[in-house]
Amino acid sequence: MEKLRVGIIGAGRISDLHALEYLANPRAEIVAVADMVAENAQTRGRAWGVPAHAIFTNYHDLLALPEVDLVEILLPHHLHYQAVLDAAQAGKHVSVQKPMALSVEQADAMIAATQRAGVMFKVFENFIFYPPVQRAKALVDAGEIGEPLSIRIKSNAATSPNAWQVPLAAQIWRFDPAQNGGGPLVFDDGHHKFALAWHFMGQAEAVHAWIGATEVFPGAILDSPSIISWKFANGGVGALEVVYSPELVLDTQHYAQDDRIEITGAKGVIWVTRGHGKMLDAPPVVLYRDRQTRTFSDMPVGWEHSFINSTRHMIDAYFAGAAPSLTGEQGREVLRFALAAQESARLGQAVTLAKG
Ligand SMILES: NC(=O)c1ccc[n+]([C@@H]2O[C@H](COP(=O)([O-])OP(=O)(O)OC[C@H]3O[C@@H](n4cnc5c(N)ncnc54)[C@H](O)[C@@H]3O)[C@@H](O)[C@H]2O)c1
The missing domain is CATH 3.30.360.10 (Dihydrodipicolinate Reductase; domain 2)
Structure with a gap:
């Protein structure tokens, strides 16, 4: 079975709820993790079954892995912009937690970069799920x-x-x-x-x-x-x-x-x-x-179901070649x-x- 291979960037508090559906869904797998705090990357990476060679403190190392199809960006907000640009540049599909950016100008650049790269771009909003x-x-x-x-x-x-x-x-x-x-x-x-x-x-x-x-x-x-x-x-x-x-x-x-x-x-x-x-x-x-x-x-x-449903929706959209919710443009509207x-x-x- 073809699997969506996921790299998680930012293994902080909320990553626990993101991991739930990736671990449960037979069509997905967490294959890499990066967090500048080594303990966060190690503890969660091991719990998710990530091989030791794919646990990093620098997310650029994760982006260099050919086996990563999609990155889930779970960083503080001011880092979303550059991380999305870097992921698109590396040819990775992208899911970024809300709010997608700090300004509409950044949001526009992120949408343009993912479109140029021809990758999927989801702004992760769970309340609607x-x-x-x-x-x-x-x-x-x-x-x-x-x-x-x-x-x-x-x-x-x-x-x-x-x-x-x-x-x-x-x-x-x-x-x-x-x-x-x-x-x-x-x-x-x-x-x-x-x-x-x-x-x-x-x-x-x-x-x-x-x-x-x-x-x-x-x-x-x-x-x-x-x-x-x-x-x-x-x-x-x-x-x-x-x-x-x-x-x-x-x-x-x-x-x-x-x-x-x-x-x-x-x-x-x-x-x-x-x-x-x-x-x-x-x-x-x-x-x-x-x-x-x-x-x-x-x-x-249970609150975790909003994350499970949002992630499952994205995995389904990925395999169907459909637009995920929120799209970059929708995320931009909510940001405005x-x-x-x-x-x-x-x-x-x-x-x-x-x-x-
Ligand atoms: N949907 C929701 O209900 C919900 C709830 C909580 C958080 N969030 C969102 O999730 C994102 C993360 O929030 P959180 O609560 O997990 O924050 P957090 O601070 O717990 O986690 C952020 C992680 O990023 C790491 N990090 C920081 N800079 C880094 C860098 N340059 N490279 C690699 N790793 C770096 C930190 O070490 C930390 O582990 C935010 O966008 C936040 O708004 C959403």
């Missing part, structure tokens, strides 16, 4: 709520005794806008929320953001509490509210955070009641229409949305997302 979100989208597409008119997303950042361990190194770069591209909650995690809005209702036309600031340890500013609102081209509207509550205790196996989505259509409303955590003791998807409430619980709700929120908060006024 979370099973409850997939179910909500199927219900919207089936016309259950009529034309969607609004989307509201609420994100609770909190604390949890059972959250997974996030190494200090993985936190530090997120508090530096030069490496992150914006704030940890509204830009980094916000990418997922802007992707959800885009996924359900298309690109925003204008964005207005108020981004707060909470010092969580000396010099580290968390961009909370924040509220971002926007208008879609069809006249619909959306909003994202992000609040960090230091004494709010959540159950989760991943980050200490939980999200909820509410989509209102012309004749009904859909709620996705959970994300990483489980705050509400409620079915993951609830639909109201015609004076009746229906609930949907027949789906996996996220950057517009940063810009609006900076200017203190709404920002229009002109075409282009």
